[in-house]
Amino acid sequence: MxxxxxxxxxxxxxxxxxxxxxxxxxxxxxxxxxxxxxxxxxxxxxxxxxxxxxxxxxxxxxxxxxxxxxxxxxxxxxxxxxxxxxxxxxxxxxxxxxxxxxxxxxxxxxxxxxxxxxxxxxxxxxxxxxxxxxxxxxxxxxxxxxxxxxxxxxxxxxxxxxxxxxxxxxxxxxxxxxxxxxxxxxxxxxxxxxxxxxxxxxxxxxxxxxxxxxxxxxxxxxxxxxxxxxxxxxxxxxxxxxxxNFIRSPQVGTNNQFELPDKLKNRHGKLIFVSMGSMGCSQLKLTKRLIDILSQSSHRFLMVMGSCKEMVNLPDNIWGDIMLPQVQIIPMVDLVITHGGNNSVIESLYYGKPMVICPLFYDQYDNAQRVTEKGFGNRINPYKCEPKELLDMIEHILNDQNMNDRCRKISEKMQKxxxxxxxxxxxxxxxxxx
CATH class of the missing domain: 3.40.50.2000 (Glycogen Phosphorylase B;)
Structure with a gap:
């Protein structure tokens, strides 16, 4: 031994x-x-x-x-x-x-x-x-x-x-x-x-x-x-x-099990996780734009706010905090809107969730493209897209049965x-x- x-x-x-x-x-x-x-x-x-x-x-x-x-x-x-x-x-x-x-x-x-x-x-x-x-x-x-x-x-x-x-x-x-x-x-x-x-x-x-x-x-x-x-x-x-994957266990980083906030519990609509990463969520211009667009959606959003939390007001369909236990939340949601960081992409696939990827820099572009060409999600420029373009993409992915099936199958394979x-x-x- x-x-x-x-x-x-x-x-x-x-x-x-x-x-x-x-x-x-x-x-x-x-x-x-x-x-x-x-x-x-x-x-x-x-x-x-x-x-x-x-x-x-x-x-x-x-x-x-x-x-x-x-x-x-x-x-x-x-x-x-x-x-x-x-x-x-x-x-x-x-x-x-x-x-x-x-x-x-x-x-x-x-x-x-x-x-x-x-x-x-x-x-x-x-x-x-x-x-x-x-x-x-x-x-x-x-x-x-x-x-x-x-x-x-x-x-x-x-x-x-x-x-x-x-x-x-x-x-x-x-x-x-x-x-x-x-x-x-x-x-x-x-x-x-x-x-x-x-x-x-x-x-x-x-x-x-x-x-x-x-x-x-x-x-x-x-x-x-x-x-x-x-x-x-x-x-x-x-x-x-x-x-x-090198995914950490859901308990690391928090003492509590995440529960859906009351603000979103009684609302209708799919549940969507939004995170631009530990660096991207500090960008106030981007955060405000995403909030403005997503406020027009009929769905519910859990959003990582970073340093922007105290500088924005959230609409009724969005709840956010400075940091969120991502590995606990992703299994709960129907879709992930992410910057395309490697961990976020792998965690989303591990739990079988399709993605909207909003790359900001470096290898996030590569992940965005690879996810798109392999049929696990789509990419979009969060700064320049028309609001309707992002909202339509969300609806398309949520209703794309083939994409959701691919995500389910890769999840089953990874979890074995x-x-x-x-x-x-x-x-x-x-x-x-x-």
Whole structure:
């Protein structure tokens, strides 16, 4: 019998990445092993109450008074003026300073992480990030690269659309080329500087061509349902494993079981969950527009409000709060209106719910397109669509029996497999492999 293994999780400190890691960490603990999370100080105490060990570091570039996720929510304000535009416009006009800070953020806590790794002495490290973190690469310990985003962000292949484009898999290759050229012109110099620092300051080998991270020589993992993944157009690379989901248990993050508010209990109409994600829900212009449009619907809406809650008045058919227990709510509803974050998409499919996807940035476009072309929902621009267009889309999806049947079938398939446990075992197995 294997001795107790100590797993160190180092996620990018956003709700999406942390929640995915929690989904696996729960299973590792069930197997009798130990888990520690390394998080920025803003998250102090947020995971210990759910039974996880926690060590914090200090990112000197951040405001010490910020709460969890505030740093990333504020970073969206830097690109707020481009949110209504399409992916190509964003590629052409992305804030270079914001992107450079995002890339080099991985180095801000590197020295402190080295000390933490020596202190914890883990058997294996799991990194959930977009960029290489040198302290992990140089730790002398086995480590696993994990992505909580769409696989397009990590696995580059000539037959898959450019990351962040939202282009169809059978789309115009010239359009792909234009997007790639624009992205390379924008991102290339920054990634090249990052690569130089990794090589010259930290002694790492050069980044793989077209990549911003070094894949693990031991194991690399991602979550994406088989029926949604790109396995129909590209193979799974060596040392990579796909899992259907990394969904956390519904009890994590709340002490209570969610109950439908009285405001909506006695109203007629379908029940619809609305969330633009932990970052998108901070955008007041978008929140007000969605409320105005959805107030014209005959259906009932549960809405994540974020920092906008105190700045808007909700109509009779909408109830909202700063945060909502999404994993508890999705099984209750008939439809999900989402920004298209990876966790939200996977959770919706796991519970068999069709989607209206309103992508705001990055891989949300890719998820929106993939969900649309696989027949699990439709995509729309929430800033520019006509109100009737969104309202009609809601009605169409609710009444599309074929789409609802597809969602039911993928849900049944996903729920037959304990993907989180499979991922946990794969991580533990890395420790014993020669």
């Amino acid at each position: 294997m001795h107790s293994v100590h797993v160190l999780f180092v996620p990018l400190d956003t709700y999406g990445h942390i929640n995915s890691c929690i989904g696996i960490a729960e299973k590792i603990i069930q197997l009798g092993h130990q888990v520690t999370f390394v998080l920025e100080r803003a998250w102090l105490g947020k995971l210990t109450k759910w039974g996880f060990n926690e060590i914090t570091y200090v990112d000197p570039s951040r405001d010490p008074n910020q709460g969890p996720n505030d740093h990333w929510t504020k970073s969206i304000d830097m690109i707020a003026e481009t949110l209504p535009e399409d992916s190509l416009y964003k590629a052409q006009h992305q804030n270079a300073k914001e992107f450079e800070e995002f890339v080099f953020n991985a180095l801000n806590f590197n020295e402190e992480l080295k000390s933490i790794i020596e202190q914890v002495n883990p058997d294996v490290i799991v990194l959930d990030h977009y960029f290489t973190v040198p302290a992990i690469y140089q730790s002398g310990r086995k480590w696993i690269y994990m992505t909580s985003a769409t696989p397009l962000t990590a696995i580059i292949h000539p037959d898959t659309p450019p990351t962040g484009s939202g282009y169809p898999t059978d789309g115009d290759r010239k359009q792909w080329q234009i997007f790639n050229e624009i992205s390379e012109k924008r991102d290339g110099p920054i990634i090249n500087r990052f690569n130089q620092v990794l090589m010259e300051k930290y002694g790492l080998p050069s980044l793989p061509e077209g990549s911003a991270f070094h894949p693990s020589p031991y194991l690399n993992i991602y979550a994406y349902p088989e029926d949604l993944d790109y396995l129909d157009v590209r193979p799974l690379p060596d040392k990579w494993k796909r899992f259907d 497999i304990d993907s989180q446990m499979e991922a946990a075992k794969a991580i533990i197995n890395v420790v014993s492999e020669k």
